[in-house]
Structure formats: C-alpha cells, structure tokens
Amino acid sequence: MVITPSPTPPGTVISGSSTCSTDTVYFQNELFPLINSGCNTSGCHDAVSHADGVDLSSYDKIKAYVSAGNAANSKLYKVLVKSGSERMPLPPLPAFTADQIAKVQKWINQGAKNNACSGGCDTTKITYAAAVQPLMQTYCTGCHNTASPGGGIDLSSYAQVKTYAANGRLLGSISYATGYSPMPKGSKMQDCQITQIRKWIEAGALNN
Numbered sequence: 001m002v003i004t005p006s007p008t009p010p011g012t013v014i015s016g017s018s019t020c021s022t023d024t025v026y027f028q029n030e031l032f033p034l035i036n037s038g039c040n041t042s043g044c045h046d047a048v049s050h051a052d053g054v055d056l057s058s059y060d061k062i063k064a065y066v067s068a069g070n071a072a073n074s075k076l077y078k079v080l081v082k083s084g085s086e087r088m089p090l091p092p093l094p095a096f097t098a099d100q101i102a103k104v105q106k107w108i109n110q111g112a113k114n115n116a117c118s119g120g121c122d123t124t125k126i127t128y129a130a131a132v133q134p135l136m137q138t139y140c141t142g143c144h145n146t147a148s149p150g151g152g153i154d155l156s157s158y159a160q161v162k163t164y165a166a167n168g169r170l171l172g173s174i175s176y177a178t179g180y181s182p183m184p185k186g187s188k189m190q191d192c193q194i195t196q197i198r199k200w201i202e203a204g205a206l207n208n
C-alpha cells in the first residue's frame, strides 16, 4: 500500500511564545506532526478521503475524537492501543511506538490544548539517535515506512535515511528547496530542526 499525501494539506505554524517545558506535550510541535504523518494521509484521514467519516486534518477536527483530560475515554487514543484490524494506523501500517502513544495520552490528559512552544530544540544535538531518528519518527515515517514507502522511499532505518542524506534529497525536501517535493507536506519542520539535520549531514551522516 502506498499512501500519497493530501493535495491541499493544512499548514501548521509554530506560533507559541512560551518556552518548551519537558513536562508538556505541545500540539503544534509534536502532536500535529505525528497525526499528520500517521493519520492525515490520502486514502486515510485527510480532508479529502476522510475514511469512515473521520477527518484528522486540523486541530478542530482532531479535537472531535478527544475527551480533554481523559485519554482512556478518547477515541483518538483508544484506536492506537487496540489490536488486529481495529488498531490504527491500520495494519500493515506500523503501529505508533510506545513513546508516541504515551505522547498522545499525555497531550489528552493535559487538556488537549492547541498549544505550541519555542526553544525546545538544541542545534548542538546532532547525532542520529538523539536528533535525526526521533525527528524522522515524528514527521516522516508515518508516510515513509516499509509497508507504505511514500514515493518508494522508506525512512525507517539508518541505512535508508543515509541514502537520502547522501543524495541531497533529504535536505532538499525538508528545507522546501526548489526542485524537491516539500516534506513533510502540510507541516514544515522548525528551522532549528532542519538545522539539526543539516549539521548531522555535514558531519558525515554517521550512525551515532
């Protein structure tokens, strides 16, 4: 199964003025990118396809599947922890990782706010394990995984990410450079995150 992104994806602007707190999960910084990559895709829950009538393309739409403060009673959370054909994303798409599920749970239990923060990204943190892989998992692998490699591209392992780092397409697409498809569609990464990836590539794109 190959998933193509929505043709008219909604943009997300990181507009928060508060400094990022490690105890808080922010909608615009982390939740929306995760839902955008894992759910808000063509054939699934984007504004055009809205499979089963479910559209997860914006905060207001996502909010309809959430009982603020109560993850256990929220459809958005419950489908992530189900098994078999009830689980979302639908098999054979990869399940959210335990860490991603915990983020969704925490965001809901913290009131499911449309919040954002700035400063939560450190441009001296440029290893694959600490910076690049978590960014890929939040922003990209929902569309670029082994079961559904968007555009034939799988970004779920170091070797694969390195291939696109080496041929320039990784940086070209995330910096929305001319001549590349802008990635991720609908949810551009923060400049600081793009800098982390650029520095990792410049330092040799190591498996560090």
Ligand code: HEC
Pocket (backbone or CB within 6 Å): 003, 004, 005, 006, 036, 037, 040, 041, 136, 139, 140, 141, 142, 143, 144, 150, 151, 152, 153, 155, 164, 169, 170, 173, 174, 179, 180, 181, 183, 184, 185, 189
């Ligand atoms: C909503 C689904 C979706 C998300 C999220 C997404 N991609 Fe893509 N990506 C695609 C599809 C589909 C294609 C092939 C069609 C195209 O190029 O637009 C593609 C193409 C690409 C290409 C080839 C572009 C080119 O011009 O050569 C690269 C590189 C890429 N993606 C990297 C990424 C990275 C890195 C991320 C995360 C930062 C990401 N994508 C997030 C669906 C997605």
